[in-house]
Amino acid sequence: MGIPPAPIAHNTPTSFDQLVTTHRRGLVRYATRLLDGDTATAEDVVQETMLRAWNHLDRLTEQRGSVRGWLTRVTHNIAMDHHRARRARPAEIAWSEFDAERTASVDDPAHEVEDRVVVTELLAVVSPVHRATLAEVYFADQTAAAAAERLGVPVGTVKSRVFHALRAIRSQSAALVA
Numbered sequence: 001m002g003i004p005p006a007p008i009a010h011n012t013p014t015s016f017d018q019l020v021t022t023h024r025r026g027l028v029r030y031a032t033r034l035l036d037g038d039t040a041t042a043e044d045v046v047q048e049t050m051l052r053a054w055n056h057l058d059r060l061t062e063q064r065g066s067v068r069g070w071l072t073r074v075t076h077n078i079a080m081d082h083h084r085a086r087r088a089r090p091a092e093i094a095w096s097e098f099d100a101e102r103t104a105s106v107d108d109p110a111h112e113v114e115d116r117v118v119v120t121e122l123l124a125v126v127s128p129v130h131r132a133t134l135a136e137v138y139f140a141d142q143t144a145a146a147a148a149e150r151l152g153v154p155v156g157t158v159k160s161r162v163f164h165a166l167r168a169i170r171s172q173s174a175a176l177v178a
Contacts, residue, residue, distance in 0.1 A: 016054055023068060024050070027075050034079040041082060049075045125172045130165035137162055 027049060031042035052074055053060060060067050123131050136147035137158065144162075148155045 045078045126165045133161040
């Protein structure tokens, strides 16, 4: 298959350079296969492998086991960690033109005025005590406990008022849309 690697003289200034020169290319190829052809991530994986090799350089000897085997196993483990990390994160999606238009329109004053009119109309549906509770919780950004203290009612009453007010507003907005 090729020329076997030259033995590495450990604990010398050039031992790490020899290790990298001897094994890096093969590890990058291996990591690239593990990572479905992603050479940039494979390079990162091999760099992390070499960092770990640097930290264990005094223990990487053929007398203690295969250096290539150790490096391959570390590369494999790091690549699998990358796969797991990718699965743990939500999938990244590109912005569509529709999303860009919606994002740009958030700062549009006309939309802001329109939203205020709709919110005012929907708040008119609920009683004044429910409206005051919604104002404390949502507009003043208070917790239920803080809103209860400011309104002079129990926390359960605040939660109940918010629930019933939002239910009334949702039913009203559904009627407007239909």
